[in-house]
Amino acid sequence: MKRTAFFKIALIAGTAAALLALFYLPYWSVRKKTIAAFNNEQMILAHHAIKGIQSFFDPYSKALRYFVKQPSIIHLDDSGQALMDDFLTIHASELSAVARIDDQGNILYSTPHGVGIVGRNVSDQEHNRLILQTHQPVISDVFTTIQGLRSVAFAYPVFDDATYVGCITFFIPFNPIAGKYLERIRVADRGFTMMIGRNGTGLYCSGGKSGTSENSDCFSGNSAIQQLKSKMMKGRQGSASFTAVLSVDGDGPPLTRYAVYAPVQLPGNNFWSIMVASPENAVLATMRGFRNQWLMVTAVAVCAVLLLSYLLTRTMARNQEEQKRRVVEEQLLRLLEFTPMGMVVYDLDGRVSYVNQAVVDILDGTEPEDFLGTIIFDFVHPDYREFIALRFKNLTKGQRNETSVIKVITPDGAIKDVEINSTPFIFSGQTSLISVLRDVTEELKQEATQRRLVTAIEQANESVIITDQTGIVEYVNPAFSRTSGYAREEIIGRNPRFLRSGKHDGRFYRNMWKTITSGRVWQGRIINRRKDGELVTEMATISPVRDVTGKITHYVAVNRNVSHEVELEAKLRQAQKMEAIGTLAGGIAHDFNNILGAILGFTDMALLQSDPDSPIHETLLHIRKGGKRAADLVQQILTFSRQSSVEKKPIAVTPLIQESLQLLRASLPSTIIIHQELQADDAQVMADATQLQQIVLNLCTNAFQAMREQGGELTVRLETLPSEDCGKILETKQERCIRLTVSDTGAGVASAVVERIFDPFFTTKNPGEGTGMGLSVVHGIISDIGGEISVDSTPGHGATFSVLLPMAEPVGEEESRAQVPLPMGTEHVLVVDDEQDILATSRMMLAHLGYTVSVSKEASVVLEEIKNGKMQCDLVVTDQTMPGLTGLEFARELHRVQPELPVILCTGYSDKVNEESIKAVGAVGLLMKPIELRDLAVMIRNALDNNRQHQII
Numbered sequence: 001m002k003r004t005a006f007f008k009i010a011l012i013a014g015t016a017a018a019l020l021a022l023f024y025l026p027y028w029s030v031r032k033k034t035i036a037a038f039n040n041e042q043m044i045l046a047h048h049a050i051k052g053i054q055s056f057f058d059p060y061s062k063a064l065r066y067f068v069k070q071p072s073i074i075h076l077d078d079s080g081q082a083l084m085d086d087f088l089t090i091h092a093s094e095l096s097a098v099a100r101i102d103d104q105g106n107i108l109y110s111t112p113h114g115v116g117i118v119g120r121n122v123s124d125q126e127h128n129r130l131i132l133q134t135h136q137p138v139i140s141d142v143f144t145t146i147q148g149l150r151s152v153a154f155a156y157p158v159f160d161d162a163t164y165v166g167c168i169t170f171f172i173p174f175n176p177i178a179g180k181y182l183e184r185i186r187v188a189d190r191g192f193t194m195m196i197g198r199n200g201t202g203l204y205c206s207g208g209k210s211g212t213s214e215n216s217d218c219f220s221g222n223s224a225i226q227q228l229k230s231k232m233m234k235g236r237q238g239s240a241s242f243t244a245v246l247s248v249d250g251d252g253p254p255l256t257r258y259a260v261y262a263p264v265q266l267p268g269n270n271f272w273s274i275m276v277a278s279p280e281n282a283v284l285a286t287m288r289g290f291r292n293q294w295l296m297v298t299a300v301a302v303c304a305v306l307l308l309s310y311l312l313t314r315t316m317a318r319n320q321e322e323q324k325r326r327v328v329e330e331q332l333l334r335l336l337e338f339t340p341m342g343m344v345v346y347d348l349d350g351r352v353s354y355v356n357q358a359v360v361d362i363l364d365g366t367e368p369e370d371f372l373g374t375i376i377f378d379f380v381h382p383d384y385r386e387f388i389a390l391r392f393k394n395l396t397k398g399q400r401n402e403t404s405v406i407k408v409i410t411p412d413g414a415i416k417d418v419e420i421n422s423t424p425f426i427f428s429g430q431t432s433l434i435s436v437l438r439d440v441t442e443e444l445k446q447e448a449t450q451r452r453l454v455t456a457i458e459q460a461n462e463s464v465i466i467t468d469q470t471g472i473v474e475y476v477n478p479a480f481s482r483t484s485g486y487a488r489e490e491i492i493g494r495n496p497r498f499l500r501s502g503k504h505d506g507r508f509y510r511n512m513w514k515t516i517t518s519g520r521v522w523q524g525r526i527i528n529r530r531k532d533g534e535l536v537t538e539m540a541t542i543s544p545v546r547d548v549t550g551k552i553t554h555y556v557a558v559n560r561n562v563s564h565e566v567e568l569e570a571k572l573r574q575a576q577k578m579e580a581i582g583t584l585a586g587g588i589a590h591d592f593n594n595i596l597g598a599i600l601g602f603t604d605m606a607l608l609q610s611d612p613d614s615p616i617h618e619t620l621l622h623i624r625k626g627g628k629r630a631a632d633l634v635q636q637i638l639t640f641s642r643q644s645s646v647e648k649k650p651i652a653v654t655p656l657i658q659e660s661l662q663l664l665r666a667s668l669p670s671t672i673i674i675h676q677e678l679q680a681d682d683a684q685v686m687a688d689a690t691q692l693q694q695i696v697l698n699l700c701t702n703a704f705q706a707m708r709e710q711g712g713e714l715t716v717r718l719e720t721l722p723s724e725d726c727g728k729i730l731e732t733k734q735e736r737c738i739r740l741t742v743s744d745t746g747a748g749v750a751s752a753v754v755e756r757i758f759d760p761f762f763t764t765k766n767p768g769e770g771t772g773m774g775l776s777v778v779h780g781i782i783s784d785i786g787g788e789i790s791v792d793s794t795p796g797h798g799a800t801f802s803v804l805l806p807m808a809e810p811v812g813e814e815e816s817r818a819q820v821p822l823p824m825g826t827e828h829v830l831v832v833d834d835e836q837d838i839l840a841t842s843r844m845m846l847a848h849l850g851y852t853v854s855v856s857k858e859a860s861v862v863l864e865e866i867k868n869g870k871m872q873c874d875l876v877v878t879d880q881t882m883p884g885l886t887g888l889e890f891a892r893e894l895h896r897v898q899p900e901l902p903v904i905l906c907t908g909y910s911d912k913v914n915e916e917s918i919k920a921v922g923a924v925g926l927l928m929k930p931i932e933l934r935d936l937a938v939m940i941r942n943a944l945d946n947n948r949q950h951q952i953i
Helices: 002-056 058-068 078-090 126-134 174-182 215-219 223-232 287-307 310-337 357-362 382-396 441-459 478-484 506-517 563-609 615-640 653-665 689-706 723-729 774-785 813-819 836-848 859-868 887-897 915-920 933-952
Strands: 097-101 107-111 150-160 163-173 192-196 202-207 238-244 255-266 270-279 342-346 352-355 404-409 415-427 430-439 463-468 473-476 522-529 535-546 552-561 649-652 672-678 684-687 712-721 737-743 788-793 799-806 828-832 852-856 875-879 903-907 925-928
Touching: 002 058, 002 174, 002 255, 002 270, 002 415, 058 078, 058 150, 058 163, 078 097, 078 107, 097 150, 126 150, 126 163, 150 174, 163 174, 174 192, 174 202, 223 238, 223 255, 223 270, 342 357, 357 430, 382 404, 382 415, 382 430, 415 441, 463 478, 478 535, 478 552, 506 522, 506 535, 535 563, 563 615, 563 836, 649 653, 653 672, 653 689, 653 712, 653 737, 684 689, 684 774, 684 799, 689 712, 689 737, 689 774, 689 799, 774 788, 774 799, 828 836, 828 859, 836 852, 836 933, 852 859, 859 887, 875 887, 875 933, 887 903, 887 915, 903 933, 915 925, 925 933
Parallel strands: 672 712, 828 852, 828 875, 875 903, 903 925
Antiparallel strands: 097 107, 097 163, 150 163, 192 202, 192 270, 238 255, 255 270, 342 352, 342 430, 404 415, 415 430, 463 473, 463 552, 522 535, 535 552, 649 684, 712 737, 737 799, 788 799
């Protein structure tokens, strides 16, 4: 009895032991496969991070290759430093610093600037030591920069031809790299991600969701972790397990963790190594349900063994093995369903056997079953099919593919950008291929939009300033620096109130601030002060910027420099004033010339009646000279206002300069000494005397204004130059020319002002002190004469204006005219003018010449008398501006009534009278008031003689 019971117990125990052994062996196999599958998933995530880190450095590698080719970087001049500053400004969110280091390891230039950085030797740093030895690109391990930032140094060698002259280094903050690529690696509770350098230096350590692992866990002296790190330092890929007690484990027993590791290949034959470790319970979490089910199946199997035959037991064992395999696959598929990235499994023919929900979402599908059995190439954009075919060929050979971005086509025809990473994979016992997909369509669009926006703002000609809601500047574009004179570093972090010019009161700024804080846009002109103190007028538009909730977070101001437009408006108003002055001058010229005509006429008659040796004769000559000067002044006003033509004739330059300086001396203070060095007494220039005097007066006036505050010396020099020197400068070939030099000892002229000094309306004087036309008019007069003007000046050492003018041959016209006797006659001359003084002087002058003279103030009366035959005369002299009939109308009627009667027209000024207009009405000559006796005598005699010859013919 006891033996039977013992046998039964032994049989049950043996059966249980056999079943337990039967349970344990498959369980261990599934356990290993689960660990392998989990490690494979972790390896995929690690490789995704590795590809991301490697691709992260690609744009910087391109930028560094561009930098080292620039001469301004090789020789590190100001433009090279500006290039480094601009690049850092654009990539301020990605780079912490940019430095240029020489071939001895000394920092030549670093941005951002810091005290004690430039000139510092950093050859002891590992990456600098390595690039000094190899002259190859180097990416360092994580280290703390001089500025105290955990960064990665990307150094690129700089060569001048074949000579190594140092390197340029980008300092890239490490935290964003870790945040973008390492922190995204999902690890279980008490798991961690670790990255070390080639020499084992700890670079990064991050724990699971229950709390980050202490750095001491990753980089401690634990022997198990040290052994794992030694494998990682060989730059190989693999997996391992280790048992250790870490700080997150508390006081519990040692915990077994499974880890995968792979290298991150970097330039300069350097690499980092990433390890992802997960605790055993997380790795085997998917087997818990399987284990419970298996225990239940084992219990059933025990009963079945007792009740069924050996064959039934074997059949159940086979069924249980199949079920175990399916459970493992189901566990794996459930694991893939939770993966946020798309997973596609396909066979060696490209036929899809599995997709997770993320792939369905990427391809805008509805159910995963819709994609099963399809060919994966059907979803690839035609432009990328050849590329994918090559990748597929490499995959079938067992090779992994690098992460790339391609375009796919959804069943609805939509085109999307996806990031793809593929690798061979065992699925359902067969060799398959798996691709990890991530939709980057919107990400690329946003990046492109941001690049376009940044480029547009950076290249805009308008200033763009962005401030926070308190007014602190966070961004300015390059146009702002050009307009304000402040560098970007000088304005960032400050309130722009220091730009205020003082031209606006507090209410102006309060209204502006009230407008934008209420959410409205403010527009208007604002006057700001540049860094150099110069005022600049801008048309500003300030707009509030809101976040998604509608709250104002920033303000953006777009300012357009309208200083030039404002300046042109002021100059236009000044030009309109000058035009009004010219119109007024033309209006009074007629009356003024009539007055001068009477003065000069009576003076000429008095001179004829006085003894040349008497004192009264000398006095009368001065009166006549003053009258002539007044007449010239009227002519100058009319010429300046463009209402009179200029007559060029040989002008003696030396007397004109002496007279001009004599006039100018009275208006200059005694603190200014005038030196005359006139060495061309016989020099004459073919020009208008008024315009020539205007050149001298304008240049001397400018010199005086430059010395007005401190006084000084004004030197006027006139000299002749030989023909060979003249031909080098003047376009016209002259035997001789003269050079007029006006020098002062004033403040001088800046080079930027010299370039624009002859531009119309350009002036450096304060408003109201000048029109900016003086030197422009001088330049125009000199060019019209055929000369050249130049300026030579050094700030603080005065200015010298040099004028070269072609010389004219001496004619001596005045002397010739003075020696010819006045032509006289006995004919009857009729004078018609509304001015009594003109009639009186005309009667006296013509009577002196021997003519019979009749005068009249009424042109209409004279016309009627001639028509009726009551008035007989040989010649008519008539004024242009008269009441009733004008001179032109009177001449026209006389010509119609008596065509053979010669008519001479006189005018003090009229814009309607010229040689063509008098010929059109039949007049024979035109005299401009004030009329000189000789001119009147010559024209009357010529008119009468010509008329007599026509009558004979």
